[in-house]
Amino acid sequence: MTQVTVLVYKQGDKVWRDFKAELITRYEKAVMLYISESEAFSKIEKQECNNRIIVSKKEIVEKRAVAGVDDSDTLKTSVNTGLKKISKKRKEARAKYARGIAEAASQCDTLTDVAKRIGKSTTFVKRVADEFEIKLPRRNNGHEEIASR
Template sequence: MTQVTVRLYKQGDKVWRDFKAELLKRYENSAMLDISKSKAFSKMEKQEFNNRIVVSKKAIVEKRAVSGVDNRDMPSVALISSIKAVNKRGEANRKKYAVQVAKAASKSKTLTEVAKRVGKSRSFILAVAEDFQIKLPRHNNGHEEIASR
């Protein structure tokens, strides 16, 4: 897993400072570490501790590793930027069709008719109308639309 550096660990009268260990498990205020590869502990100490110790999160230098936000948990920068780009394209697309939706809404009696005139789906027409406060026809194929829309 993740290798972390521990500033201070006390057990009885012994003190260990600035050693590296593998993070096994995170708890609310502490973390379980694997010390089997750590050079700070002797073979007897490793055996005595069963190759594992529990350390306070305050004693660990790498706060991100123990706070539950590993690099594996974070989405990549490329993914985040692509999501933002898709959102911007969607906004631009809705802006582009706002005028057409407004014109079609004034000439049509139903929401489906507006969608056919613009050439887009009903859900897209509803999204555009909501973004730009366009008044849509209240009837949809003979059935009255919900007044909140």
């Protein structure tokens, strides 16, 4: 745990100044501190607070310690990079099908025929066509497709 210095902590009519405590958790605008090792608090005061207090980040001297990256943030970052890798692979896979879709679209009359020829769903064919600006047949399974789509 990181040790930080607190400038001022007020609770009721009591005030504590310039004491050290262990950093437990960071919140958006405050931090939770472990005060069992701190000499500024008496045993009774420590028991009343359950050895923990919440202090505003403004009252902490070591700004880097309270603004540091949390473990949960690191996890979110690694998950996001993993998702970006997956989406990049999917984009490459769609690019592989784009040429075949363009060729099939020029030869087929309906969207369903294009999908059957490629071996993929009509939704996939539409998504790839939108992404690579491929013009698809306007007829879908023998019925005129709605112009708004």
